[in-house]
Amino acid sequence: MAEKTIDIQSLEHIFDNMVNVMDQSKNDIFTISEQSRQAFQEMQNELGIIKEEISRVITEGDYLEDMTRHSRRRLADVSKNFMKFSEEEVRKAYETANDLLVRLSINRMEEKQLRVRRDELDRRIAALLDTIERADQLVNQVTTVITYLTSDLKKVGEALESARQKQDFAIQIIQAQEDERKRLSRDIHDGPAQMLANVLLRSGLIERTYTEKGPVEALSELNQLKEMVRNALLEVRRIIYDLRPMALDDLGLIPTLRKYVSTVMEYEKDVTIHFMNNGTEKRFESNFEVGIFRLVQECISNALKHGNSRDVWVKVEWLRDTMNIVVKDNGKGFDQNQTKEKSFGIIGMRERIELLKGEMKIISSIGNGTTVFFRVPLLETNLVE
Template sequence: MAEKAIDIHKLESIFDNMVNMMDQSKNDIFTISEQSRQNYDEMRKELVIIKEDISRVITEGDYLEDMTRHSRRRLADVSKNFLNYSEEEVRQAYEVANDLLVRLSINRMEEKQLRVRRDELERRIAALLETIEKADHLVNQVTTVITYLTSDLKKVGEALETARQKQEFAIQIIQAQEDERKRLSRDIHDGPAQMLANVLLRSGLIEKTFVEKGPTSALSELTQLKEMVRNALYEVRRIIYDLRPMALDDLGLIPTLRKYLATVMEYEKGTIIHFMNNGSERRFESNIEVAIFRLVQESVNNALKHGNSRDVWVKIEWLRDTMNIVIKDNGQGFDQSETKEKSFGIIGMRERIELLKGEMKIMSAAGNGTTVLFRIPLEDDIIVE
């Protein structure tokens, strides 16, 4: 049974709804937190006032208690020496003592009420503070979950898109391999195979000429045969070179590139390739040098085949820990915002540069040529002493 294709847009819609609901819940929690914080601030202010009132009431109570003790002593003295005081003085002593006692009682009651209110405020403030902390913690957790969800959704979408691109890339690679086999078959058939067939015919002709016309005529035919064999050998070497430049193993990257670019100019009449190499060249492992060679080869081929360029600049710069490669042409360029149907060449270069842990940047515009920049880190494990 064929598996159903994953609907990325439907997944995105489900995730978006879930994220929106969580985001709304986060906002509600945040509102509760802010209201609690506002109540917390108001209660803190009231608590400060309550504590100031308690301090004032305690001070007044101490004063009233002291005055009450003094009035009691006065009243006791008046009561003991009743005959020595006038009626007015006795009445005044009783009134003062009673008034102070009433005021002290009211003071003690007010202090008690203030202390009860203070304790209540402190309990509510502690509860509000705990609520605020929990709300803030919950907001942070929800924010973290939303962040993970949105980032994971993006990664899932990117992963699915990458998988789709790689599947298309694999199909295009198979097609490219088949096209390459056809090209090699055609090159061998039209080149070395035809030449070897002619060599076989010429060898028979030489034998016949020698018998019928003598050695002089046969020698002339033999000279032409040697030229034909030389051309066939040249074609065979060219085909082998296109498959894998063996000079890489013996000479290294830079000499092989020089030779390759010179060969390209021989075949592409009217094309000039300007090659510059700045810095101290280093040797890499074989597979690394092949990968870098293919990057330059693909870029140059794109400039000639797709860009219709007549001038191409290839510059290699060796820095202490980086190798920079620039391939620039004066061709027709292209609009980078448009998706190319046969852009697997660029995808292939990106695959190679990722294996080299490097970076690739393409700058192009219609009618203004193309510049390709590769930055390759020169790590110790790829350099051969």
């Protein structure tokens, strides 16, 4: 018995060490990723400045080239009619031509150096993007493994028929969580964070614009800056709304769905969502209303993201003891006979409709759009007085 206890303790110690090493490795990879992101942003800012400098140098070079041609013609005229000009005029013609030639040479050298730096930044930015993507994939994979190793799968296993199902289901849940965290991180980084970084860069250029081009151009830059801040605020509100529609608890399901549809159309200017509600809405407990909202939200998201739909129809019908929901789009559709390994959105909808004790049916074919039917029983136990 003592030997067996010692063996178990040794195995636990080895397992804990392995998890700790993996966790430290994940943190190291994450640090590398964040450092790469910071370097990427700095290079992007520098690249923007370099491009502006190149534009300025080219404009200046074109002007110097015109002036050089003019001075050469003047010098040729002076040389040809040497006796007609004074010694001072001849000297000035030669000095002007020589000075413009030197300035043009310096300008071309500066342009060449700026172009070399621009090309170098482009290469380094491309390499950094590859590094960031690889680091994100590694962090995601290591986190999935660590979570899977350290999670208690027994509670999940009670609802599954075999160990194989238990493993697959647990990994899918963990992967979905990590994908959602990664999506939220990307939304913040590519949306508000990027916009605010651009605001910081543009704010530094306003003073320079005022000095070089005057108050009119500076005011134009300031108006563009205000628009960027406004867009960043709208993006933050969209992300918060996607996480949890706060209006759901206050207003109820139908007003929140109308607001969501309106918000989507604000962001997707070429998309029209036709919303219809038949019958008298009833208020149900929060989990029930959130479940219904997420089902409709997932259908609309799939129609726009995967189906490339431009028109979506949403119909909610309230009956005495049943709610019927139809979400139809005119997108590209899909082949239902082909199993998609990563169709976790559909899996999630099926699980959610099962929790609501309802039914779901999907009709779709390539080129003919997709229609999703939901039938949800309105149980008295979920009703809010």
